[in-house]
Amino acid sequence: METLKRRLLDMLIIFVLWLLLTWSLDLQGVVAGAILAVLFALVLSRLLPPHVERLFSPVRWFWALMHIISLAFWVVLANFDVMYRVLHPNLPIRPGIVKVKTTLKSDEAKAFLANSITLTPGTLTIDIIDDWLYVHWINVHESLEDTEAITRDIAGRFEVTLRRVFD
Amino acid sequence: MKGMTIIVKTITDFVAAFIVVFGAYIVLYGHLTPGGGFAGGVIIACAFILLMLAHGREVAFARLPERAAHIMDSSGALAFLIIGWLGVTGGFFFLNVFGRGDMFRLLSSGMILPLNIAIAFKVGSSLFLVFAALAMFRRRSFRAMIEEELS
Amino acid sequence: MNSGVTPYILISIGVAFDLVGAIGLIRLPDVYNRLQAATKCVTLGTALILLGVVAASGWSAMGIKALLAAVFVLWTSPTGSHALARGAHIAGVPLWSGSVIDKYKEDTGR
């Protein structure tokens, strides 16, 4: 029963992707998409990631929207930050690799946290080992041993929304 | 640790299904837009090569087993030949024996669409197998290879 | 294809960010700093150009494909730069001489 439900979900998602790609309601195209969805869901099993059923939860979609809005703000800020640093004649940088502890549990949340950190001002995720993220920071301005402040400064701004989206 | 980090694994899982559907779109609309069997087959193979890079060989072969890839490889070439020989019933090799259909719709090209699908099966599975086979060779130092040559 | 001023604004901002990323790739001192500038500026620049395509063509086949390409770039580009940074650190590329701390080397020894 569980696998049947999962297969139907796979078919639906592949069919929606096909409709988005062709973007026409021509009968032949729609039938071809339906055949393709059934074929892929039956033959290429486990192609989609686990927990696909979470796509149908409106609460998660709301928090995903909140995350996208906050991420857009920080990304634009990050670009002006990089522009200032690159075009300044003296190159005002003070780089270093710091360590950040995350409280998120699932793999998806960790992956999207790492990508969000890469896109925000002055930080670049280098590695993730269990709960510790190693982050290259272009302008280290906190005191170096104060892991709490560094964590709050780098990862804290996204954990609130990402926890509600993925965990 | 097998494969790359969690980040790469998760993002690869998210995009692999989209890449396969995109490759199928390139194959099926190959006669209306640029693309076709070869390009779509390469894109479908890229999805599985991506899985192999991110997760390691076992996971990629669990998604597309080696034996199934071999069968698809051979049957693609066979299907191409059979569709070509169907033309002989009307006169000569590769003669279009299917209907032409309406212009600018999916079924409008006679036998180009089945030929595209056959080429896609052939190219996709064999490119995946070639990548897997080439990755299996151990990387050895040039010094060892030269010494082995000289001895 | 509606002609307005919105696509021109979006595309010009995107191209400006792309050029800043390229200049940062040349000016900054070591591979990690270059990766920072290149990833942030070029990813947002390309995404803005593709959003400009969406604004220029509306909800047609072209607009939807541009939207899909923008989502794809926004997901994969940071991932690729993360993999490159990890590879560079494991390959033994040192940090710039003005760097203040390297926790990763202290913890993993690579």
Place this chain on the structure above:
Amino acid sequence: MHTFLLLLIIGTFLCLYRVAMGPTPPDRAVGIDTIGVMVVGICGIFGIITGQDFYLNVAIAWALLSFLGTLALAKYLEGRGFDE
């Protein structure tokens, strides 16, 4: 629109400087990755100029191949085989 195209091509040549002159192999890999993402934008602008939507297919395929190449280069820099 042609001005934007010219500016983006100048940008790719700036990246090509890093590919040619990079002191270490990872520098060259970063240049190649950046060029790959920039070409996606060039494809989008081509789509607007010509009004044909298949240029966006090229953009998606190019983004995919660029990601694949970046992952392969990163794995090569780590010093591991492609299938482990």
